[in-house]
Amino acid sequence: MGILQEGDRLPTVKEAVGMVAINPNTVFKAYRELEAEGLVQGRTGIGTFVLKRPSGPAPGTHDVLAKKLATWIKEARAAGLSTEQLEALIQITLRGGDYGANDSKRN
Amino acid sequence: MEQMTVNAIETQGLGKRYGSFWALQDCTITVPKGSITALVGPNGAGKSTLLKLLVGLNRPSSGSCTVLGDTSGASITPSIGYLAQEVPLYKQLSAEDHIQLGRRINIRWDSELAREHITKLDIPLDRSVKSLSGGQRAQVALALALAKKPKLLLLDEPVAALDPLAREDFLQSLTQAVADAEGELTVLMSSHLINDLERISDHLIVLATGKTQLCDSTSNVQQTHKLLIGARQPQPKNDAFTIVSAVHTPRQTTMLVRLKQPNFHDPQWQIQDVALEEITLAYMRGARQQAHKQLTKGDA
Numbered sequence: 001m002g003i004l005q006e007g008d009r010l011p012t013v014k015e016a017v018g019m020v021a022i023n024p025n026t027v028f029k030a031y032r033e034l035e036a037e038g039l040v041q042g043r044t045g046i047g048t049f050v051l052k053r054p055s056g057p058a059p060g061t062h063d064v065l066a067k068k069l070a071t072w073i074k075e076a077r078a079a080g081l082s083t084e085q086l087e088a089l090i091q092i093t094l095r096g097g098d099y100g101a102n103d104s105k106r107n
Numbered sequence: 108m109e110q111m112t113v114n115a116i117e118t119q120g121l122g123k124r125y126g127s128f129w130a131l132q133d134c135t136i137t138v139p140k141g142s143i144t145a146l147v148g149p150n151g152a153g154k155s156t157l158l159k160l161l162v163g164l165n166r167p168s169s170g171s172c173t174v175l176g177d178t179s180g181a182s183i184t185p186s187i188g189y190l191a192q193e194v195p196l197y198k199q200l201s202a203e204d205h206i207q208l209g210r211r212i213n214i215r216w217d218s219e220l221a222r223e224h225i226t227k228l229d230i231p232l233d234r235s236v237k238s239l240s241g242g243q244r245a246q247v248a249l250a251l252a253l254a255k256k257p258k259l260l261l262l263d264e265p266v267a268a269l270d271p272l273a274r275e276d277f278l279q280s281l282t283q284a285v286a287d288a289e290g291e292l293t294v295l296m297s298s299h300l301i302n303d304l305e306r307i308s309d310h311l312i313v314l315a316t317g318k319t320q321l322c323d324s325t326s327n328v329q330q331t332h333k334l335l336i337g338a339r340q341p342q343p344k345n346d347a348f349t350i351v352s353a354v355h356t357p358r359q360t361t362m363l364v365r366l367k368q369p370n371f372h373d374p375q376w377q378i379q380d381v382a383l384e385e386i387t388l389a390y391m392r393g394a395r396q397q398a399h400k401q402l403t404k405g406d407a
Contacts (some may be wrong), residue, residue, distance in 0.1 A: 013286055014283070014286045014287065016285040017282045017283055017285075018279075018283055018286075019276040020305065020306075021275060021279040021281075021282045021306065021308050022282060022307070023143050023282060023285075023306065023307055023308060023309045024282060024285050024286035025141065025142065025143070025309045026309055
């Protein structure tokens with residue numbers, strides 16, 4: 001489906017189902033959820049259009065964080081950690097404490 | 108918009124006995140209108156038996172079923188498309204012959220729709236069905252079932268014998284047909300290829316050892332089933348869940364549980380999401396163990 005920007009029309013449910021074999025009800029439900037979140041707007045007889053970007057960090061934030069993470073990974077590699085050990089360390093640290101997480105699942 | 112709770116199929120304690128053997132027992136299920144419902148279970152679970160009862164090819168030994176609002180079975184036959192496991196087509200006849208035949212023996216029939224479906228897939232209309240590949244035959248059979256303009260489509264293992272590409276094409280055709288029908292077509296499809304289900308179906312029924320193990324929307328199933336991992340507890344008791352399956356090692360207990368309420372938290376347990384495939388497998392395994400226990404009890 002690719003990248004959509006403000007003002008773009010989303011594929012219709014039928015078009016989306018035509019692109020990938022997927023349950024049409026699931027697509028419909030996803031569109032309704034996007035609409036409820038105010039991200040898209042359905043216009044009768046015309047289609048569903050992108051209203052705005054999802055809330056969250058501004059574009060580019062990921063890049064900055066990824067660069068910092070890359071430095072850290074290099075350091076960890078130099079210390080002799082394997083990929084699996086790296087992943088485990090991240091998981092353990094994430095679970096180990098509250099670093100200002102507001103994960104809705106935990107409420 | 109509120110979701111209408113109209114069901115295309117409702118059964119109550121439905122059972123079928125052959126001699127002293129119950130092929131299907133106490134089967135209570137619902138299939139929401141407009142859904143693609145997956146009917147999953149191991150061989151011999153009663154899937155085909157259930158489908159035959161629903162379509163009216165067999166009479167129940169116990170219980171009742173309501174299909175498209177009708178309990179008698181006879182009057183709704185024109186509204187049901189049924190595709191049996193062995194893809195029953197006349198091998199000597201061509202796809203076009205089948206379309207002509209269908210036109211003569213059905214009340215409602217859309218020849219053009221069938222031709223369109225078949226030619227779109229570059230399947231020759233004029234060659235005998237026996238010269239077609241397995242995937243093409245399945246597509247012809249689906250096209251014929253859809254030409255009836257059914258409100259309910261019952262498919263018995265439609266993709267089991269197909270290669271991955273043909274399977275994908277078949278599921279594509281099926282989802283497209285459901286999208287085109289705009290909520291007026293309900294599909295109940297039996298399969299043991301659990302992988303395809305997560306994408307294709309929005310409602311799930313698990314049958315094992317002739318009994319219903321699970322019947323719910325796939326999103327509910329995923330929300331209420333979690334994997335709990337924690338320190339060993341041979342007999343964990345908790346009102347918040349029921350245990351579907353559990354594995355105990357000397358130090359650790361891993362359980363697949365069904366939560367009474369979603370959003371369960373307990374510091375004792377590490378909680379993980381589980382794929383639909385794992386959930387269905389756990390139910391099937393559990394049912395087999397149960398059946399085995401009963402058998403050995405009977406011997407004692």
